[in-house]
Amino acid sequence: MNTLCADEIKCRVSELGMDLCGIAPVERFADAPHGFHPTDIVKDCKSVIVLAARFPVSSLSSPSPATYTFVRNKVMDKVDAITCQLAAELEELGSSAVPTPSSDPYDYWDNDRRHGQGVLSLKHAAVRAGLGQMGKNTLLINERLGNMLWLGAVLVNKELQPDLIADYQACIPGCQLCLQSCPAKALDGTTIVQSKCRSISAKRTEGGGGVYACNLCRKLCPRHNGIK
Secondary structure, three states, X not given: OOOOOHHHHHHHHHHHOOOEEEXXXXXXXXXXXXXXXXXXXXXXXXXXXXXXXXXXXXXXXXXXXXXXHHHHHHHHHHHHHHHHHHHHHHHHOOOOEEEEOOOOOXXXXXXXXXXXXXXXXXXXXXXXXXXXXXXXXXXXXXXXXXXXXEEEEEXXXXXXXXXXXXXXXXXXXXXXXXXXXXXXXXXXXXXXXXXXHHHHHEEEOOOOOEEEXXXXXXXXXXXXXXXX
């Protein structure tokens, strides 16, 4: 990569090992909550580069939460490392480029509701960057890779050619499988009650290790492996 243009960036992102890359102009974030707008993170942000790495689909087939947790953590580490690498390379080309964490730490945490918000909603950023649409399970669903994605983003102070917003429908019309199957009844088709979800999914083993004990909203989704 020797220029700061959308095509060169996407090519480099692919070389670094990511599966998807989309770009959203900052103007598409007009409805972002106060404090969580890209310009709240980078004052002169002009574009948001959103990256996505694919989960191995087979990780859903094991009854052991340890295997899914292992995969989740490794993919998260990969995304964080690549967003940092991309930001460093873009900075060398003269841009201000700030990577955002793909998960923790949260800028906002409500202990009573066990509700956290990252510095930027990566799922909403991914929709604005054309990488998919949100499903009723509140997961991003991509036409080719389904909901088996982990997301990251880099905020830059340069105007880049944006991608078109995806025009396909994430969920099968009338489908409520994720809502009906959630053991914590944490989904309503639009949002997720984090405290209910965490009560089921965030567990610790007898040895003290943290595991994600429930992934039914991802696993049972008819489009977890793409839109056929």
